[in-house]
Amino acid sequence: MNDRAEGYDYPTRVRFVIDQNDPESYTRAAEFLHINNVEVVSLQHEFGIYGGPAGAHLLGFLDQLKKPVVTTLHTVLKEPDPAQRHVMERLDQLSRRFIVMAERGLRLLVETYGIERDKIDLIPHGVIDMPFVDSNFYKDIFNAEGKTVLLTFGLLSPNKGIESAIEALPGILVENPDVVYLVVGATHPHLIASQGEAYREGLQALARQLGVQDQVVFHDCFVSMEELKEFIGGADIYITPYRNEEQITSGTLAYTFGAGKAIISTPYWHALELLAEERGVLVPFADPGAIATAVNDLLKHPTRMTAMRKKAWKEGRKMTWPHVARRYMESFDLARAGLSAMSSSAMEERESTRERYAVPPAKLDHLFRMTDHTGIFQHAIYNVPNYHEAYCTDDNARAFIFTILHQEEHGADTRIDALASTYLAFLWYAFDANTRRFRNFMNHERQWLESKGSEDSHARALWAAGTALGRSANEGYRNLCALLFQRGLPAVKHFSSPRAWAFTLVAIHEYLRAFTGDREVARMQDILVARLIDLFHANSGPGWRWFERIATYDNAKLPHALIISGKAPAVEIGLSSLAWLIEQQTGDGGQFSPIGCHGFWPREGEKARFDQQPVEAHAIISACTAAYEVTGDVAWSGHALRCFEWFLGRNDLGLPLYDESSGGCRDALLRDHINQNQGAESTLAFHLSRIDLSRQHRISAALS
Structure with missing residues (x-):
């Protein structure tokens, strides 16, 4: 804090100075914290430190600050004047927690200011750890x-x-x-x-x-x-x-x-x-x-x-600094956790504002930004491509699927067609004709970082090829994808990943749209469907209608694969397991709350709430779209729409992941903030989900 023209000779650890009587300086300080990825703000409050009536300039800082705030009160007045009371009321609104150092201060906060007791931590003033000496x-x-x-x-x-x-x-x-x-x-x-x-x-x-x-x-x-x-x-x-x-x-x-x-x-x-x-x-x-x-x-x-x-x-x-520091960290953790527990009143307020979640128009600027002449970059730093981690088959497969579906919905587009050609070229280059496997990771110098990729990445590449075969009007794409599909499919018979089986079943479903008479592909479909059914029977039980002993990532793809198989017992298992999964991923306020990737959900353990990934929302939306198409039950369409609203802010933090200014999607919903990086997987998850919603409208029109 600076309260004089010449300033102070602060040590180098002080990173930013606020001019006490300049309101704009406070908002600049808040923005400074944003760009430096601060996770929690510890505010030391004393009347007389901050500018404005009763230090009211501080409120401009807090209004601008979109981070959890823990306010330590060095003074709690028994009889505040109107300006001081106003500041305290706003501090209550803008702070996640309060810390006071004496029991009297705690009582005053509750009795005089009406602050909730559960929001207050009593932590003594820290002391030097000195020996008892003469x-x-x-x-x-x-x-x-x-x-x-x-x-x-x-x-x-x-x-x-x-x-x-x-x-x-x-x-x-x-x-x-x-x-x-x-x-x-x-x-x-x-x-x-x-x-x-x-x-x-x-x-x-x-x-x-x-x-x-x-x-x-x-x-x-x-x-x-x-x-x-x-x-x-x-x-x-x-x-x-x-x-x-x-x-x-x-x-x-x-x-x-x-x-x-x-x-x-x-x-x-x-x-x-x-x-x-x-x-x-x-x-x-x-x-x-x-x-x-x-x-x-x-x-x-x-x-x-x-x-x-x-x-x-x-x-x-009990008051030495190490003890006090631990208590402060506990308070900070509670403040961060508090963001993930939106109050029922806040949830109701958001629910009453439905226009907040209107489906935005398609904006593909970030997709073009993330793509060069080689392919789409995996990751971004904020909304800027990250060259360090370069490319992968997984994301180029997703991107190719998007271009096919986008042109199916909107018609031919030369710019989208150029993207599709780039992504398909990457997939062709990723396939190793000798091993009959797709490689996954490539650096920025176009060097493959492995001899063969994961089973999941292989199956996603097949999904992309199958989508082009089933939906594309481009003969060149179809011919090349036929080679990839025919050469890459046999390897799946030896795969052990349930998600790879599911991705391949989606690929087969797309392929059979055009080639229903292919008996070899139909036999592979039967094998993989039987495997998923066996897996479900082996692991499901009362209260756990699931295929594995742990629910991890891309979960809804497993029921999705069975729903679209067209086989009676498989469809029934797919629908019931999908309904169970949706129930388990619905928050107290009715919002979609997917299983977090930070620990996932073991059957006998605790369900991880964060980090929530956009790919989970897309998987549910796609599965619900398939369920709606198979059953005609509009409840599935409602589930899909609610999950799509997760991208727009109907989630555990009430914060949007989709960035309307860039057309990108942020990477994760964390415990107390959004991961601001807009990677390919997240961005494509949003845009593919948006296409699924459009498809539901077409299904609805057909059913009516």
Whole structure:
């Protein structure tokens, strides 16, 4: 934060500076966090830090910030003025969680501001992990050997009440003439700006007036952490004579408490809690006589003072920075998890705004951007192709399928035809005539990175070839795809991947649209259908109508393959397993909530909720489209539309994955944000899903 024209000489770890009184500076800071992929924002709030009425400029930052915010409140006012209350109400709306450091602060948030208790974490102020040592070990460092050291440290300002401690010294020195009072810290910068050093000079004048100037030592400087540890270590009694009861947090009190110092304090809120149960001594506000009595009493009873110190030090072990850091991380995790649990009221609000999920017009800019003369790139960094991971057969197969289906729906298009030619050329190059297998991964230098690809990638390539054979009017494409299909199909007989079987069955279904009399292909269809049926019977049971002991990726392709097989028992299993899968992937608000790839879903284990992938939505939409075509039941069409709306924001986070400005689709729905990269798989999943919805309209027209 910068509150003066010349700024501050912040260390290099400070990455961005906000000009306190410039509202636009706050929105720039929010954008800076966005482009740096910040996952959670820890906001330290104190009235007086931020610009505007009651620090209201901060609200512009939070309004712009689309990240989970955890707000630590250093002040909680019992009687806020209207501007302060407004800021607190907006903080409640814009923060995922609050952190307070005292029980009183927690109660005020609930009782005065109406903030939900479950949203608040009580985490103590962190302290240095210091050993319980004799103060004499440090005193020589600041020339206090043989002295009894009283200490106050921190930025000097009138609310610290240091006058009361100085005024107490004459009464202390009568009984303890060896006492010295150290006042460590620079004057508060805001005070310097308005009054210079008038406050410190007034304290020095007071000491001279009382004749204790030799016993009051000012260390006018900012001290490093190591120096602070030495001052704290050398203190016998720490004094916080603050004037304001509503002081909810005191870092200086926490530090000395954790170090096991004897403490005398006025009864402000933080001190009341921390020094309870004889862990310190409380004295009235602005009462020098009470301070003098308390100091003299402790020095007269060293055993009592040692017992008090031990109680403080033991309690302070719970407040060391490593413990506090872990508690903060737990709060951050809760804030991030909270994003994945949209409230029922928020879900209802979104449900009432159906136009929000209107199907957007086709926009293929990103598809063209992601394609070069070799093929389509696998991955993107944001919406820019990523050359490092280059190409794969999987995505070029998907892309070729899209071009065939797009032209079937919209008619011939020379630009789309050029894309189709590129993708098919890649598939032809990927096929190894010697091994009769497709290779999958290729680098940007057009070097294959493996001798043969996965079974799934091989089957997807067959799916692409079958789609062209069943639907394309381009004779050249059909002839080349016939070679790929005929040469690549026999290998599938030896595959063990259920998804490869399913992709191949979809490929066969497309192929048989044109060549229903091919007995060899029909026999392969029978083999693969039987395998999936056997798999289902072997693994399904009560509460688990599924083909495997774990539900993983592209799940709906398994029932989809059986539904389109046209064989009675297979169709029945396909429809029932698809219905079960849809039920298991429906959130509390009715939104599609697919099984996440971060752990998937073992039968006896917990279902992973994230990372949710666009390919899962496309698989369900395609399967539901097939089910609608086979049964004529409009419920399947409704399921497909609801899953498509997942792309548009009807999901667990209420955030759109489809980018209308680029025509690309973001890669995943994570626990608390969207993966902003727009890869080929995700983008094609969206556009293929959109084509499936159009196909449903044609089916509906035919059925009516």
